[in-house]
Structures are given as C-alpha cells and as structure tokens.
Amino acid sequence: MLAVAxxxxxxxxxTGADTSTVDFETGPPIGQAIENDYISSAFVFWRREDPxxxxxxxxxxxxxRSGSVAADIGPDHCFEETTPSNCELPIxxxxxxxxxxxxxxxxxxxxxxxxxDSVTATLTGYDSAGNxxxxxxxxxxxxxxxxxxxxxxxxxxxxxxxxxxxxxxxA
Numbered sequence: 001m002l003a004v005a006x007x008x009x010x011x012x013x014x015t016g017a018d019t020s021t022v023d024f025e026t027g028p029p030i031g032q033a034i035e036n037d038y039i040s041s042a043f044v045f046w047r048r049e050d051p052x053x054x055x056x057x058x059x060x061x062x063x064x065r066s067g068s069v070a071a072d073i074g075p076d077h078c079f080e081e082t083t084p085s086n087c088e089l090p091i092x093x094x095x096x097x098x099x100x101x102x103x104x105x106x107x108x109x110x111x112x113x114x115x116x117d118s119v120t121a122t123l124t125g126y127d128s129a130g131n132x133x134x135x136x137x138x139x140x141x142x143x144x145x146x147x148x149x150x151x152x153x154x155x156x157x158x159x160x161x162x163x164x165x166x167x168x169x170x171a
Contacts, residue, residue, distance in 0.1 A: 001074040001075075001076075001092060001111050001112050001113060001115065001164070002072075002073050002074045002092035002093065002109065002110075002111065002119075002121065002140075002162070002163075002164045003058070003060070003070040003071060003072050003073065003074070003109065003110055003111065003112055003144045004024070004055065004070060004071040004073065004107050004108065004109055004144065004162065005023070005024070005060070005064040005065040005066050005070045005071075005107075005108040005109075005110070005144035005145070006021065006022070006023050006024075006064075006065045006066045006107060006108050007021070007022040007023075007024075007042070007044065007071075007096075007105075007106075007107045008020070008021045008022075008105075008106040008107065009021075009042065009043065009044065009098065009102045009104070009105055009106075010102055010103050010104035010105075010106075010151075011043060011098075011100045011101070011102050011103075020041070020042040020043055020044075021042065022038045022041075022042045022044065023066040023067060023069075024055075024057055024066070024067075024069045024070055024071045025066060025067040025068075025069050027057050028057060029057070030057050030058065030059055030069070031056060031057065031058070032056065032057065033046075033048075033054040033055070033056055033077070033080070033081075034046055034054055034055045034056065034057060034071060035047070035048075035054060039099060043098055043099040043100045044096050044097070044098055044099075045096065045097055045099070046094065046095070046096050046097070047097065048081060050094075050095040050097070051093070051095050051161065052073065052091075052092075052093035052094040052095050052161065052162075052163065053073050053074070053075070053077055053078070053081045053090075053092070053093070053094055054073075054077075054081065054094065055071030055072060055073050055094055056071070056072045056073075056076075056077055057069055057070075057071060057072075058070055058071070058072040058112075060112065060144060061112070062110070062111075062112055062113075062142050062143045062144065063143040063144070063145055064108070064110075064143070064144040064145065065108035065144060065145050065147075066108075070112075070144045072112070073092060073093060073094040073162065074092040074112070074164075075087070075090035075091075075092055078090045091163055091164065092163065092164040093161060093162055093163030093164060094161065094162055094163075095159060095160070095161045096159060096160055096161075097158065097159045098157065098158050098159060098160075101128075101155055101156050101157060101158050102125075102152075102155065102157040102158075103151060103152055103153070103154075103155035103157065104149060104150070104151040104152075104157070105123065105125055105149065105150050105151075105157055105160045106147065106148070106149040107123065107147075107148060107149075107162070108144055108145055108146060108147055108148075109121040109123075109138070109140050109144065109146050109148055109162065110140050110141065110142065110143045110144035110145055110146050111140060111141060111142050111143075111144075112142070113142060114142050117166060118139060118166050119139070119140050119141075119164055119165070119166045120137050120138060120139050120140065120164070120165045120166045121137070121138055121140045121146065121148055121162060121163070121164055121165070122135060122136070122137040122161075122162070122163050122164075122165055123135065123136050123137075123148045123149070123150050123160060123161070123162050124150065124160060124161045124162075125150040125151075125152055125157035125159075125160045126157065126158065126159045126160065126161070127152075127154075127156045127157070127158060128156070128158045130159075133150075133152045133154070133156060133157060134150035134151055134152050134157070135150060136148050136149060136150050137165070140164075148162075
C-alpha cells in the first residue's frame with residue numbers, strides 16, 4: 001500500500017551539489033521490481049537482500065506528484081521478495097542505496113487505498129557505516145502527494161530507508 005511518486009536526491013560532490021530526480025514514469029515494465037534501473041541516471045539502486053521490499057512500478061489510480069506511475073513498496077510482493085515465513089506480518093518499506101553521497105533525499109509518499117487507521121511514513125538517511133544521520137516522519141493518506149525530506153550538512157547520506165508506521169503500518 002505504501003508508495004513513492006517522485007524521488008529527488010541532492011548529491012554532495014567535490015564540484016558542488018547536483019540534483020537527481022526519479023519520477024518512475026520510465027523504467028522496467030509495470031509490475032516488475034526496480035533494481036539498478038536508475039543507477040546511471042539518478043545514482044540510486046535497490047537490492048533484494050536489503051531490508052524491506054524493492055519498489056515495483058505500478059500504475060497509480062490515485063493522485064500522484066508526477067504522471068501516472070508510482071513505486072509500490074508495500075507488502076503486495078512479499079512472497080516474491082522473501083521467504084513465506086517473513087510474510088506473516090510484513091512492514092511496508094524499502095532501503096535504497098546511492099552510488100554518490102547525498103546531502104538531501106526528498107520524495108513524495110502516500111497510499112494506494114484507504115486504511116482504517118492512521119499511517120505515517122518515516123524516511124531515514126544513513127551514512128556509509130549504516131548509522132542514521134537524519135530522519136523525518138509525516139502522516140500519509142491516499143494519494144502519493146505527501147512530501148518528506150531528510151538532510152545532512154555533512155553530505156554523507158549513502159542510503160535511505162522509507163517505512164510505514166502506525167496501527168496500519170504493518171497491514
């Protein structure tokens with residue numbers, strides 16, 4: 001149920017900051033997992049063995065911040081991503097890695113359908129040792145339009161995680 005519409009990275013480099021954006025309108029076929037499809041254009045990639053789920057491109061029938069395609073990181077693909085024993089109470093989320101450190105990661109998060117409880121999305125930026133360097137939590141609802149950003153003045157974000165929380169976060 002948790003989805004991302006637009007992912008924007010501010011990369012920290014020796015020559016200054018560059019912004020890289022993924023809108024998920026192009027990429028692998030709809031319904032297929034995203035792995036290194038944006039590595040050369042946006043310096044971001046996902047690995048199956050990382051916590052959470054790889055995003056799957058999905059046609060959105062709810063409002064999005066961009067076009068009509070979003071990245072689905074909900075548990076709908078749990079059995080494709082992990083062992084069945086891990087799918088009993090899966091937590092929607094993903095971990096993405098960057099090929100270049102970033103000073104900021106921004107995205108638009110939301111839900112594909114209404115849930116009975118309130119839901120939050122937490123974005124966390126990690127350094128190369130896996131230590132959290134920035135975190136932000138926002139309430140989300142139907143529509144992939146809620147902005148969320150993490151920043152690090154040190155420009156040392158090398159991966160980031162997005163997870164759903166709240167009573168319905170594990171649904």
